[in-house]
Amino acid sequence: MIAMARERRLAEIFVEVADSLVEDFDVIDLLHRLAARCVELLNVSAAGILLVDAHGELQIIAASDEHTRLLELFALQHDQGPCVECYRTGAARTNIDLTRAATTGAWPHFAEQARATGYMTTHAIPLRLRNRVVGALNLFQTTAHRLRDDDIALAQALADVATIAILQQRTLEQSHVENSQLENALTSRILIEQVKGFLAERWNTSVDEAFAAFRSYARARHLRLSDLAAQIVSGDFDTRAIPAPATAQPGAHGG
Missing domain, CATH: 3.30.450.40 (GAF domain)
Structure with a gap:
């Protein structure tokens, strides 16, 4: 079974x-x-x-x-x-x-x-x-x-x-093998790591929980992780739109 x-x-x-x-x-x-x-x-x-x-x-x-x-x-x-x-x-x-x-x-x-x-x-x-x-x-x-x-x-x-x-x-x-796909992925990974740390600090939660919330938001809206991360890093996206994890500490916020 x-x-x-x-x-x-x-x-x-x-x-x-x-x-x-x-x-x-x-x-x-x-x-x-x-x-x-x-x-x-x-x-x-x-x-x-x-x-x-x-x-x-x-x-x-x-x-x-x-x-x-x-x-x-x-x-x-x-x-x-x-x-x-x-x-x-x-x-x-x-x-x-x-x-x-x-x-x-x-x-x-x-x-x-x-x-x-x-x-x-x-x-x-x-x-x-x-x-x-x-x-x-x-x-x-x-x-x-x-x-x-x-x-x-x-x-x-x-x-x-x-x-x-x-x-x-x-x-x-x-x-x-063309290197473009690998290079794009590796470059995107750096942006995503920055966003994981940024959101974890803002929400006062773990990096794993912050990443899970970030991925959930992106996937629900059919957004590429790298594109959303680039917007956040450049300041073109208000992270208050992303629901904070349930473990976020009182007073934690996006922005």
Whole structure:
């Protein structure tokens, strides 16, 4: 019964992704949804997605929560971790026990920070299309629970869907990947991070809750996250129009 429910939910998610693959779709929103769906389907605690920019440098583009985003940022700053290695080799690294020095010797700083965040196990899945790798999907667990082979296959399928979404149908048959979609996404991500912090401060709430309210407002009005973020940063949008999270502190306001 549980397996049938999972298969039905998986079918719904692939339809959701397919429906998103229209011209000029919101790639950042799609990847945030994909990170959340990984947590839902794979019974992991958190997920993060890294993409390579035009200069060959990895950048964090989406995460299921703020703690994971900061951990991924830490990994990039120290140029270490299974996700960085996964991107460079194009090979998945799964069921990594973060409590064992024997399995984390190559990235001691990352492992220490991950444990401090509360994670015990991690997995890294490449974002790839044929022989081209454009990033990696990182999964984290707060328990020692191992992913089974079918879970890993599902994670790779979701990563493959993300890759196709990023590259878009018009680039699939080209001999090289155009960088414009990646660059636009990475530039937009910076604006969105600014808005997340701005709204969290205004509402005196967590960054995750502020982002959820921001996304909910944008999606309800069919606005691209990057477009709404740009308006807010430029001062052309009154944030009082966005309903504050229920956790907002008394006296918190938009503007």
